[in-house]
Amino acid sequence: MVGAAHSGFTRSAVACDPMGRLPVAFALVLWHPAVMERLFDAVLGFVLGLFLPAWELPPDFREARRAFPYALTETSGAAALARWRGMRDADGTVPLIVGPAEDALPLMRMFQEDAKSGPMQSTDDILQAADAIDFPEDLFARNRAMHAEFIAEMEAEDPEFVDELGTPDEWAAQITGEWPETPPEPSQTLALAHNWLDGAPHPRVFIAQVPTPDQTALPAWVRFGGWNLNPQPEMHVAAFRDWNARYGAVPVAMSGDVIEMEVTRRPATREDALTLAREMYEYCPDIVDQGSGTLSALAATLMVSDLWYFWWD
Numbered sequence: 001m002v003g004a005a006h007s008g009f010t011r012s013a014v015a016c017d018p019m020g021r022l023p024v025a026f027a028l029v030l031w032h033p034a035v036m037e038r039l040f041d042a043v044l045g046f047v048l049g050l051f052l053p054a055w056e057l058p059p060d061f062r063e064a065r066r067a068f069p070y071a072l073t074e075t076s077g078a079a080a081l082a083r084w085r086g087m088r089d090a091d092g093t094v095p096l097i098v099g100p101a102e103d104a105l106p107l108m109r110m111f112q113e114d115a116k117s118g119p120m121q122s123t124d125d126i127l128q129a130a131d132a133i134d135f136p137e138d139l140f141a142r143n144r145a146m147h148a149e150f151i152a153e154m155e156a157e158d159p160e161f162v163d164e165l166g167t168p169d170e171w172a173a174q175i176t177g178e179w180p181e182t183p184p185e186p187s188q189t190l191a192l193a194h195n196w197l198d199g200a201p202h203p204r205v206f207i208a209q210v211p212t213p214d215q216t217a218l219p220a221w222v223r224f225g226g227w228n229l230n231p232q233p234e235m236h237v238a239a240f241r242d243w244n245a246r247y248g249a250v251p252v253a254m255s256g257d258v259i260e261m262e263v264t265r266r267p268a269t270r271e272d273a274l275t276l277a278r279e280m281y282e283y284c285p286d287i288v289d290q291g292s293g294t295l296s297a298l299a300a301t302l303m304v305s306d307l308w309y310f311w312w313d
Contacts, residue, residue: 061101064108070208070221072098077193077201084207084252093209096218097253097260099192100202106256110223121233126220129234135242136279139235143168143282172278177294179270184297186305190260192253215250216240224254229285230312239283247276249308261308273299284310 065072073095075083080097087095098104147168154162166174193205210221219225219236226232231239236259243249248264267273277299281288287310292298302308 057101058105061105061108064105064112067112068108068208069111070210073207073209075205075207076203077190077205080193080201080205080207081190081252087207087209090209092213093211094213094215094218096208096210096222096251097190097192098206098208099253099255099258100205103192103255103258104206107222107224107254109256121223123217123220126223126233127217127237129232130220130237130241133234133238135235135238136282139231139239139279139282142231142235168282172281172295175281175288175294176274177296179296180300183304184301186301187307187309190253190307191309192255192258192260216244218251218254222254224259228312230257231283235283239279252307257312259308259310261310263306263308266304266306267299267302270299270303273302276302280308280310284312286311286313 073083073087077100084095084097098107151162151165154165189199194201208222210218212218212221217237217240219233219240224233225236240249240251240261243261243263247266249261250263251259252262253260267276274295277288277295280298281295288295288298290313291311292301
């Protein structure tokens with residue numbers, strides 16, 4: 001009824017006043033959701049510019065931003081996910097939320113190092129390396145090799161510790177746990193867009209526009225990973241490709257130590273969810289060891305949530 005009344009008013013207004021066609025047409029265009037979204041972003045950017053001028057950004061962030069090769073859009077934490085979805089239609093590029101300045105800075109510093117000494121590994125090299133990876137089998141093999149190397153180093157120093165340590169497969173069996181009786185609450189917000197202490201949206205969040213149509217390639221374009229237990233960029237790309245094919249997973253946000261993804265297909269069964277949880281544990285142990293506590297708790301969350309979260313200590 002509202003739509004019919006609006007259409008009738010428009011027709012009568014134009015019929016009675018031919019000169020009114022232009023303002024009516026302008027009003028209809030202005031009311032289009034895409035136009036309203038861009039107007040909102042423009043107003044928000046203006047307000048942020050008034051109350052959060054560039055000089056309030058940390059000097060090291062401003063310096064790193066000059067070396068960062070991708071355009072950055074500013075928005076609020078409350079609007080970040082909706083803005084990211086709106087930017088996905090751009091031809092040949094994909095958006096990536098990189099968080100507030102303090103979270104984006106470690107990711108951007110990689111390009112400062114490139115500017116000084118040249119890139120250690122090109123985007124094309126990373127993508128070619130990802131082509132040769134069989135995920136998740138190669139991830140499991142990589143972790144077993146790292147474990148064997150660690151054991152070899154520790155055997156001479158503390159053999160009793162080595163005996164008590166166990167194997168990665170034994171660790172996974174110990175932390176499988178019982179399936180939760182109460183379904184967990186699904187996550188509805190992005191961690192990188194909100195303050196982790198009180199959950200309040202960050203007033204200023206940055207979104208990078210990366211010049212590739214392939215969202216699964218983003219770890220290669222931002223050189224994510226390769227420290228501590230955080231896999232190399234090519235392993236991230238291989239994981240993203242596999243999870244995209246199986247669950248429609250795409251990266252939404254990345255900082256120096258966080259990845260957040262959105263999925264279109266959740267695991268359909270507990271068995272599938274537990275298999276995925278085990279892969280995620282091999283990929284990012286901290287989400288269980290310092291997060292869900294058990295694989296079953298993680299698997300139950302995966303069955304009700306469209307957002308995935310990874311964090312490496």
